[in-house]
Amino acid sequence: MGIVETEDRYSGVFDVVKCPVCGSDKWTHLVYQGVFCRNCNTKCTLREPAGDQGFITEFDGTYTWSVDDGEKIPETEEYAPVASGKWLGTENIGYHRHWFSARADHVHDDCEWEPAWNREPKNENEDEHSYPTTER
Numbered sequence: 001m002g003i004v005e006t007e008d009r010y011s012g013v014f015d016v017v018k019c020p021v022c023g024s025d026k027w028t029h030l031v032y033q034g035v036f037c038r039n040c041n042t043k044c045t046l047r048e049p050a051g052d053q054g055f056i057t058e059f060d061g062t063y064t065w066s067v068d069d070g071e072k073i074p075e076t077e078e079y080a081p082v083a084s085g086k087w088l089g090t091e092n093i094g095y096h097r098h099w100f101s102a103r104a105d106h107v108h109d110d111c112e113w114e115p116a117w118n119r120e121p122k123n124e125n126e127d128e129h130s131y132p133t134t135e136r
């Protein structure tokens with residue numbers, strides 16, 4: 001099972017999937033090693049869901065680099081820094097995200113990690129208040 005086979009079977013997937021750590025949608029395919037976020041080096045592995053059309057992603061943060069916009073996947077005593085999600089659909093009709101969570105969510109009720117697409121944009125909100133216009 002090389003990565004080449006994965007690419008063929010799931011064509012278009014990496015146009016849809018964003019990195020949950022930093023929000024990047026740029027991926028690097030390293031033959032025999034896997035697919036890594038070009039920005040923060042989080043590893044992404046694809047699996048086939050049982051009985052559904054779509055795909056399952058597993059993100060491994062073991063080798064994630066520290067980047068400005070990144071929040072690393074939480075690690076617990078039980079689990080490595082892993083998060084996974086399921087997308088349903090096909091390349092022709094499009095994919096949509098069905099669920100997504102960090103493994104640590106299952107053991108820590110107070111796990112505050114959110115994937116990049118659920119986080120509040122930090123800078124954009126501040127800008128709204130930065131330049132008040134006064135009319136005279």
Ligand SMILES: [Zn+2]
Nearest residue numbers: 019022037040
């Ligand atoms: Zn990333």
